[in-house]
Amino acid sequence: LYRDKRVMMGSFVEVVSDHPQAAGIVFSEIKRVEDILSRYKQESEVSLLNKNSQVRAGSDMFFVIGKAKEFWLASDGAFDITVGPLVELWGFSDRNYRFPQDEQIKKTLTLVGANKIIFLESDNVIKFSLPEMKIDLGAIAAGYAVDCGVKALRQAGIKNCLINAGGEIYCL
Secondary structure: EEEEEEOOOEEEEOOOEEOOOHHHHHHHHHHHHHHHOOOOOOOOOOHHHHHHHHHEEEEEHHHHHHHHHHHHHHOOOOHHHHHHHHHHHHHOOOOOOOOOHHHHHHHHOOOHHHHEEEEOOOOOOOEEEEOOOOOOOOOHHHHHHHHHHHHHHHHHHOOOOOEEEEOOOEEO
């Protein structure tokens, strides 16, 4: 078996397969997805959306944010990618952790809610109804990246592989 492990998307990603090219294929796809969906990469589509409150999205981002909005509806708002302002308020983005005041939390909560994400499907544009909004795809991006890796493996004719991306596990 061939094994390889790397740090990607803020976690360890391990690939085990009987095919020597499997890990390279998976890592390539995960990097591609990370370059689009990471809020920590300045030129990613997510970062551009967070900075400009609007972006012409590629098919990957349009799909993932659409799915996230579906999950938000199905979970009565429990799954919500618009938590970016709360993540920043609590200091998780800059690692300057803090306990915000109740008033700060209440004010920040007005920026949260996937119902405030607008899709202009004719142009593949995603925009926020409030300019201070921000998204964080940490709860969905790794799973999507693994799915893309599996799709690429299948296209390459690889039939056996185990992918573990920080607990997002797929056995092919």
